[in-house]
Amino acid sequence: MSQQETDERIGVDDEGFVVDTEDCEEREAAYRERGTSRPITVVGNPVLHRECQDVTEFGDELARLIDDMFASQRTAEGVGLAANQIGVDQKVFVYDCPDDDGVRHVGVVVNPVLEELPPEARVLDDSNEGCLSVPTAYAELARPDYAVVSGRDAQGNPIRVRGTGYFARCLQHETDHLYGYLYIDRLSKRDRKDALKQMAEGTPRYEVVANG
Numbered sequence: 353m354s355q356q357e358t359d360e361r362i363g364v365d366d367e368g369f370v371v372d373t374e375d376c377e378e379r380e381a382a383y384r385e386r387g388t389s390r391p392i393t394v395v396g397n398p399v400l401h402r403e404c405q406d407v408t409e410f411g412d413e414l415a416r417l418i419d420d421m422f423a424s425q426r427t428a429e430g431v432g433l434a435a436n437q438i439g440v441d442q443k444v445f446v447y448d449c450p451d452d453d454g455v456r457h458v459g460v461v462v463n464p465v466l467e468e469l470p471p472e473a474r475v476l477d478d479s480n481e482g483c484l485s486v487p488t489a490y491a492e493l494a495r496p497d498y499a500v501v502s503g504r505d506a507q508g509n510p511i512r513v514r515g516t517g518y519f520a521r522c523l524q525h526e527t528d529h530l531y532g533y534l535y536i537d538r539l540s541k542r543d544r545k546d547a548l549k550q551m552a553e554g555t556p557r558y559e560v561v562a563n564g
Contacts, residue, residue, distance in 0.1 A: 383423075389424045392424065394556075405442055407463055431522055445527070445530060450518060457519050461501055462504040464527045483525070487558075490547070491536070
C-alpha cells in the first residue's frame with residue numbers, strides 16, 4: 353500500500369474534522385513498515401530549540417519522512433513524534449494516541465497551527481507529561497483538555513484535527529515541538545531542574561543522538 357493510498361483512507365466528519373479513528377492498525381502498520389526507525393534527538397540539540405521550517409513540497413521526500421517518523425515512534429514506544437525529534441527541520445508531526453475514552457487516533461499533521469480556544473472552552477488538566485526527547489522524566493503540566501490543530505495532510509490538503517484529554521495534550525505537545533518548545537520549557541525553574549535530573553539519572557529504552 354502506497355502512502356497516498358494510506359492517507360486516502362482518512363475522511364472528514366460533518367464538522368470538517370479528520371476521522372482519524374478508523375483503520376488505525378492498518379494505517380499505522382502501512383506507514384511503519386515502509387519506514388526506517390531513526391534515533392531520537394534529546395534536549396540540548398539545537399534543532400529542538402528553534403522554530404522549524406514550513407513544509408513547501410508535498411512529494412516523495414515528505415512521504416519517506418512520515419514513514420520514518422511512524423517507524424521511529426513505534427520503536428521508541430511513543431504516542432506522538434515531531435520531525436525535529438529525529439533531527440529534521442520541518443513542521444511535521446505524527447501521532448498514534450488514545451484519548452481519555454481509550455479511543456485510538458492515528459494521523460499526520462503538516463505545518464500545524466494550534467487554534468486559540470475561547471475562554472469558556474479552556475478547562476485545564478494538570479496530568480503528568482513526558483517526552484521522548486527528555487527520556488525517563490515526567491512532570492505535571494496544566495494544559496487545556498481540548499485542542500484543535502489546523503494544518504495540511506501529506507498531500508497538502510487543508511485539515512483540522514481535534515482531541516480531548518490525553519490526545520489533546522499530545523496535539524499541543526507535538527505542535528509546541530515544531531515551534532521550538534519542549535514541555536519542560538513550560539515548567540517552573542524548580543520543576544524543570546527536577547525533570548532534567550530525572551533524565552540524567554535514567555537510561556533511555558531507545559537509541560538517542562548524543563549532544564556535543
